[in-house]
C-alpha cells in the first residue's frame with residue numbers, strides 16, 4: 001500500500017512539477033498562470049503538447065527548442081524530477097493519513113517558493129497565501145475525516161507561534177529576515193504544528209540555522225552584501241521538509257530526554 005501511494009504521488013509530482021515550472025517563470029513576472037500556452041523564450045513558438053511531457057520531452061529534444069534550437073534550461077526537467085521524488089516521499093510518509101493532500105500542496109508550494117526566492121529574492125504572496133489557505137482547509141478536512149481535532153488545534157497554534165516568533169526576529173534584526181520570511185514561517189508552522197510542537201521548533205530552527213550559516217558564508221566570500229537580505233525561504237523550506245519526512249526519529253529521540 002505504501003509503495004502504491006508513493007508511486008501514484010510520484011507520477012502526480014511529474015505533472016505538478018511541469019506546472020511549477022510555469023509558476024516559477026510567470027509569478028515573479030506578474031503573468032497569468034492559465035493563458036497563454038507556454039512559449040519558447042527564444043523564438044516565441046507555442047510549445048506543442050508532445051513537447052511538453054515532463055522530463056521525457058526535454059530528453060527527446062536533447063534540451064533544445066524543436067523550432068529554433070535554442071537551449072532549454074536543465075532546470076525544467078530537474079524541477080519536474082525533484083517534485084516527483086518529493087511527492088513520492090511525502091506519499092510514502094502519509095500513505096495512511098488524510099493529511100496527504102495538504103502535505104502535497106505544501107511540497108509543491110515550497111518548491112516554487114524556493115526557486116523564485118533563490119532567483120528573485122522575493123517570496124510571492126500569490127503563492128504563500130493560497131498554500132496557507134489550502135493548508136487550513138485541507139487540514140481541517142483531514143481532522144474531520146480522522147475524527148481527531150487536536151492535530152488541527154496544534155497546527156493553528158504552530159502557525160501563530162511561528163508568526164509571532166519570526167515577526168519579533170524581523171523587528172529586532174531588520175537586516176536579516178524579510179517580512180516575506182515571516183509570512184512563510186506562519187504557513188510552515190501550520191503544517192509542522194499538525195505533526196507536533198517539537199516539529200515546529202525543529203523544522204524552523206534547522207531552516208534558520210541553515211540560512212544563517214550558508215548566508216554568512218556567502219557574505220564572507222563576497223557573493224552577498226552585508227546589507228542584502230539572505231533568501232531564507234529555501235532554507236526554511238528545506239528545514240521544514242526534512243522534519244516532515246524524517247523528523248519522527250529526531251523528535252522521539254528528543255522526547256527520550258524528558259523521561
Ligand SMILES: [Zn+2]
Pocket residue numbers: 040041042043044045065066067068069070
Ligand atoms: Zn524556440
